[in-house]
Amino acid sequence: MKERLFEGADWDFHTLQRITDACEEVALKDLGLDVYPNQIEVITAEQMLDAYSSVGMPLFYKHWSFGKHFAFHEASYRKGLMGLAYEIVINSSPCISYLMEENTATMQTLVIAHAAFGHNHFFKNNYLFKQWTDADGILDYLDFAKNYVMQCEERYGRIEVERTLDAAHALMSHGIDRYPGKKKLDLRAEEKRAGRRRQHEEEVFNDLWRTVPKGAAKSRSTLSIERRRKLLGLPQENLLYFLEKSAPRLAPWQRELLRIVRHIAQYFYPQSQTKVMNEGTATYVHYRIMTKLHEQGRISDGNFLEFLGSHTNVVFQPEFDDPRFSGFNPYALGFAVMQDIERIVTNPENEDREWFPDIAGKGDVMGVLRDVWANYRDESFIGQFLSPKLMRHFRMFHLHDDPEERAGIRVDAIHDERGFRRVRRELARQHDVGFIDANIEVVDVDLSGDRRLILHHHVIKGSQLNETDAKRVLQHLADLWTYDVALIEVDANDKVLREYVVSPRPIAAAVA
Amino acid sequence: MPIHIIDRRLNPGGKSLENRQRFLRRAKSLVQGAVKKTSQERDIKDVLEGGEVTIPLDGMHEPRFRREGGTRDMVLPGNKKFIEGDYLQRSGQGSAKDSGPGEGDSEDAFRFVLSRDEFVDLFLDDLELPDLAKRKIAQTESEGIQRAGYTMTGSPANISVSRTVKLALARRIALKRPRKDEIEELEAAIEACTDEDERAALVARLETLKAKSKRIPFIDPLDIRYRRFETVPKPVAQAVMFCLMDVSGSMSEHMKDLAKRFYMLLYVFLKRRYKHVEIVFIRHTDRAEEVDEQTFFYGPASGGTLVSSALQAMHEIVRERFNPSDWNIYAAQASDGDNSYSDGELTGLLLTEKILPVCQFFAYLEVGEAGGSAFDLSDSSLWSLYERLRNSGAPLSMRKVSERSEIFPVFHDLFQRRDTAQEKAAP
Numbered sequence: 001m002k003e004r005l006f007e008g009a010d011w012d013f014h015t016l017q018r019i020t021d022a023c024e025e026v027a028l029k030d031l032g033l034d035v036y037p038n039q040i041e042v043i044t045a046e047q048m049l050d051a052y053s054s055v056g057m058p059l060f061y062k063h064w065s066f067g068k069h070f071a072f073h074e075a076s077y078r079k080g081l082m083g084l085a086y087e088i089v090i091n092s093s094p095c096i097s098y099l100m101e102e103n104t105a106t107m108q109t110l111v112i113a114h115a116a117f118g119h120n121h122f123f124k125n126n127y128l129f130k131q132w133t134d135a136d137g138i139l140d141y142l143d144f145a146k147n148y149v150m151q152c153e154e155r156y157g158r159i160e161v162e163r164t165l166d167a168a169h170a171l172m173s174h175g176i177d178r179y180p181g182k183k184k185l186d187l188r189a190e191e192k193r194a195g196r197r198r199q200h201e202e203e204v205f206n207d208l209w210r211t212v213p214k215g216a217a218k219s220r221s222t223l224s225i226e227r228r229r230k231l232l233g234l235p236q237e238n239l240l241y242f243l244e245k246s247a248p249r250l251a252p253w254q255r256e257l258l259r260i261v262r263h264i265a266q267y268f269y270p271q272s273q274t275k276v277m278n279e280g281t282a283t284y285v286h287y288r289i290m291t292k293l294h295e296q297g298r299i300s301d302g303n304f305l306e307f308l309g310s311h312t313n314v315v316f317q318p319e320f321d322d323p324r325f326s327g328f329n330p331y332a333l334g335f336a337v338m339q340d341i342e343r344i345v346t347n348p349e350n351e352d353r354e355w356f357p358d359i360a361g362k363g364d365v366m367g368v369l370r371d372v373w374a375n376y377r378d379e380s381f382i383g384q385f386l387s388p389k390l391m392r393h394f395r396m397f398h399l400h401d402d403p404e405e406r407a408g409i410r411v412d413a414i415h416d417e418r419g420f421r422r423v424r425r426e427l428a429r430q431h432d433v434g435f436i437d438a439n440i441e442v443v444d445v446d447l448s449g450d451r452r453l454i455l456h457h458h459v460i461k462g463s464q465l466n467e468t469d470a471k472r473v474l475q476h477l478a479d480l481w482t483y484d485v486a487l488i489e490v491d492a493n494d495k496v497l498r499e500y501v502v503s504p505r506p507i508a509a510a511v512a
Numbered sequence: 513m514p515i516h517i518i519d520r521r522l523n524p525g526g527k528s529l530e531n532r533q534r535f536l537r538r539a540k541s542l543v544q545g546a547v548k549k550t551s552q553e554r555d556i557k558d559v560l561e562g563g564e565v566t567i568p569l570d571g572m573h574e575p576r577f578r579r580e581g582g583t584r585d586m587v588l589p590g591n592k593k594f595i596e597g598d599y600l601q602r603s604g605q606g607s608a609k610d611s612g613p614g615e616g617d618s619e620d621a622f623r624f625v626l627s628r629d630e631f632v633d634l635f636l637d638d639l640e641l642p643d644l645a646k647r648k649i650a651q652t653e654s655e656g657i658q659r660a661g662y663t664m665t666g667s668p669a670n671i672s673v674s675r676t677v678k679l680a681l682a683r684r685i686a687l688k689r690p691r692k693d694e695i696e697e698l699e700a701a702i703e704a705c706t707d708e709d710e711r712a713a714l715v716a717r718l719e720t721l722k723a724k725s726k727r728i729p730f731i732d733p734l735d736i737r738y739r740r741f742e743t744v745p746k747p748v749a750q751a752v753m754f755c756l757m758d759v760s761g762s763m764s765e766h767m768k769d770l771a772k773r774f775y776m777l778l779y780v781f782l783k784r785r786y787k788h789v790e791i792v793f794i795r796h797t798d799r800a801e802e803v804d805e806q807t808f809f810y811g812p813a814s815g816g817t818l819v820s821s822a823l824q825a826m827h828e829i830v831r832e833r834f835n836p837s838d839w840n841i842y843a844a845q846a847s848d849g850d851n852s853y854s855d856g857e858l859t860g861l862l863l864t865e866k867i868l869p870v871c872q873f874f875a876y877l878e879v880g881e882a883g884g885s886a887f888d889l890s891d892s893s894l895w896s897l898y899e900r901l902r903n904s905g906a907p908l909s910m911r912k913v914s915e916r917s918e919i920f921p922v923f924h925d926l927f928q929r930r931d932t933a934q935e936k937a938a939p
Contacts, residue, residue, distance in 0.1 A: 013517055013519070016517050017515070017517060020515050020517070021515075024515070037515070038515045038516070039515075039516040039517075039518065040515065040516065040517045040518070041517075041518045041519075041520045042517070042518070042519050042520060042521055043520045043521060044521050044525075046525050047520060047521070047523070047525070047527070049528075050527045050528045053528050053531065054528070054531075062530050062531055062534065063531065063534065064531065064534035064535040064537070064538045065535075065574055066528060066531040066535075067528060067530075067531030067532040067533070067534050067535030067536070068535045068539075068572055068622075070528045070531060070532055070535075071532060071535060071622075071624035071625070072622065072624060074624065074625065075564065075623055075624040075625050078625060094516070098520075101521055162534075162538075166574075169574060170574065170575050170576065172576075173576055173577065174577065317589055318590075319588075319589055319590020320588035320589060320590045321590060322590070325588075325590075328587075328589065394589040394590070395589060395590055395591040395592070396587055396588065396589055396591065397587070397588060397591040397594055398585065398586070398587050399584075399585070399586050399587075399588065399600070400583070400584075400585055401583065401584040401585070401586070402583045403581070403582075403583070407599040408599040408600050408601045408602050409599065409600040409602060410597070410598070410599055410600075411594045411595065411596060411597065411598040411599070411600065412585070412596065413596055414591055414594060414595060414596055415591065416595075416596070418596065419596060423587055426585050426586075426587045427587040429585070430585075430586065430587060437577075438577045438578075438579050440577060457577075459582070460582075461582045461583040461584075461585075462581065462582030462583050463579040463580065463581055463582030463583070463584075464579065464580070464581060464582065465577055465578065465579055465580075466578040466579070466580050468575075469575040469576060469577065469578050470575075470577060470578075472573070472575035473575045473576065473577055476575070
């Protein structure tokens with residue numbers, strides 16, 4: 001038996017230090033985790049609300065929409081409609097975890113195990129995070145972004161900057177590179193490059209160039225359509241990238257703002273693809289660490305019961321007809337699958353041997369889990385590791401809702417032998433961002449004509465864009481492009497379902 | 513591995529204040545509309561409380577490409593009785609569909625809390641108050657005095673005896689000034705002493721003690737302390753605000769709303785200046801009565817119009833409850849200007865003899881219909897009466913108002929009056 005880490009609910013900074021050391025010992029030795037250095041920060045409820053409104057980041061540029069979110073969260077928090085998270089963790093190196101000051105000592109232990117070791121390991125090892133994010137550079141880059149936006153406001157006016165940012169935010173979900181191939185982001189270099197670019201432009205500026213007579217414009221019409229599309233890098237699904245590179249009349253600083261928004265969107269892209277895994281990993285890790293600490297006698301029985309209480313709340317999964325139901329709880333699903341993997345690896349049944357020949361009975365739980373954490377995202381994780389036993393446990397079923405079908409919503413598959421694979425495939429699909437986000441890409445620009453930008457939305461399963469929102473986003477897009485923008489919704493057979501055309505607003509009208 | 517634990521709780525708060533201000537600036541017209549609506553529903557006294565406002569999300573919407581409709585597939589937990597191939601009725605199976613009602617609501621209307629200051633600021637903005645006036649409203653003007661420790665200099669009236677004596681005692685102990693009983697004891701010993709040598713020694717000792725006690729005064733000028741006073745801005749304790757209104761049938765809802773806004777503004781103004789503000793509502797037709805706010809604005813009444821009845825009622829209430837030496841009395845009268853002709857003389861008399869002498873400020877607001885141009889054609893009976901009084905020197909503020917934005921100029925008089933009063937007092 002080791003010495004208790006704390007007694008009761010009170011804690012001070014020495015307690016936190018002891019807790020962190022104890023968690024680290026279990027995490028590194030018993031679980032073999034590999035983490036970024038930790039930085040733990042204790043914050044108040046107000047600071048937590050602050051963090052909420054700036055997407056959890058410790059520093060961010062200023063924008064009214066964050067104020068709106070703050071006001072909203074504050075109102076619901078004050079009314080008691082919403083509790084605050086126990087922690088927020090940032091994918092950076094060092095990995096910063098914010099702990100709420102009102103947590104009890106047990107909760108702080110839980111949260112440190114969860115965030116500072118669970119999430120931290122996932123951030124450092126998952127392939128998506130490795131590929132798309134730069135944990136070392138993010139805080140510096142945000143600092144740069146904040147200052148850059150501030151400078152722009154001083155130079156070009158708050159309203160102008162706000163207009164550009166509004167437009168960029170509207171397109172944020174389509175400012176992401178979904179496929180690797182381009183080199184990984186190096187945000188520090190990015191920041192330097194931005195500086196150098198500006199400097200270069202200032203150094204080589206020569207007003208005389210304006211006066212040099214231009215030669216006869218080359219006839220663009222000779223370019224074939226294919227060649228033209230290739231030159232512009234079309235089709236392009238990263239709308240912000242396309243605008244940044246090709247929008248004809250944007251000022252350099254506007255391009256830089258688009259770039260900032262795009263980089264931040266890209267930074268968060270892996271998180272949206274790994275909600276279930278990320279939370280599952282962290283929950284699994286905190287559960288293992290807490291159990292171990294309790295076994296070692298470092299946490300008293302009473303405190304351990306307190307932990308089990310909150311752990312149970314976290315992994316609670318209401319059923320579909322429960323008023324509390326709002327989809328699958330990523331904590332519950334992720335944790336359940338990981339515990340199930342542990343069971344399959346150590347104590348498989350025949351069914352498991354048939355479904356998971358690679359890992360069943362392998363014995364090395366942490367080895368298997370570490371491999372899973374490193375190499376999967378939600379979609380592939382569920383598609384690969386959701387076992388029949390778990391589908392039976394959650395009593396999952398698949399509904400198919402075809403508006404054309406008069407008889408109602410069809411139950412397509414349930415948790416039985418015939419349905420396992422279909423249920424699993426469908427659930428995996430629900431977690432695939434490729435199916436969640438609308439598939440929109442720039443397909444052509446009529447450069448020789450009226451410079452109209454043409455986008456296609458590839459409609460999947462008849463699900464079209466919400467009209468009011470689509471018009472508004474297109475308005476923003478047209479304002480940046482400064483010429484007409486057309487969005488054509490086509491189905492899988494290239495049949496045109498709907499066409500939007502939006503013209504840019506004159507600037508004065510847009511300001512009002 | 514080194515672990516940093518940082519206490520961020522002491523960091524300055526309000527990190528997102530700037531974002532909030534940006535948001536309010538952007539949503540200004542919407543929030544202002546909401547504030548207007550909220551303040552109409554509120555009682556006068558509540559106008560200063562901040563509070564929750566609801567604005568339509570429309571203008572503050574952050575659009576995204578969203579998909580909707582089409583064929584949907586979903587996997588749900590908690591199957592109890594379905595088997596493959598079952599059909600569920602769409603209406604019956606609502607629970608799976610509208611899974612996020614909370615989010616749906618928050619999409620079209622947005623509720624949040626405004627602080628007091630934000631609320632009042634927007635309220636005043638709505639009345640198109642110039643900034644100068646706003647600052648004046650926010651200012652506390654009268655000054656009071658307050659104890660602030662002790663000083664070495666001052667007027668004799670302010671000597672603090674206890675502090676002086678205390679310091680003197682401390683100094684005497686520190687310098688070892690012989691105590692009175694010590695000397696008396698010694699004198700007694702000399703008296704009783706028989707041996708010459710010893711006696712001489714005692715006498716010598718007595719001499720030194722006496723000399724020492726003479727050298728060290730009982731109270732030194734250094735010990736003297738005076739009570740120090742500081743002037744601090746201090747709101748005059750209390751004020752009472754009389755709201756007089758004609759509620760005869762000719763007053764429309766619009767007119768009453770104008771009057772209400774005027775009273776609200778006056779209340780805001782008084783509340784900023786006085787710690788305690790009472791409001792007395794007197795409504796009148798051909799007779800006056802004191803009523804509560806609800807009845808005042810919304811209670812039905814009918815009858816003729818006798819303004820003097822209201823003034824008489826106010827005079828009586830002042831005499832009974834609000835001694836002018838304890839209370840600052842403000843009165844604001846709203847009317848559409850009708851008064852029975854025979855009542856004019858009595859009204860004028862009451863006003864000049866009884867009411868105006870005790871009032872800090874008496875405002876008369878003649879309210880008209882929105883865009884009322886007919887209203888400029890001829891002066892109403894009450895207006896011409898008051899005009900006559902004012903020309904003969906009575907301190908009356910009067911204004912005709914038919915739109916909300918015209919309310920403020922009445923206050924202009926109020927501020928000007930105070931300024932000139934101060935200038936007169938200064939030299």
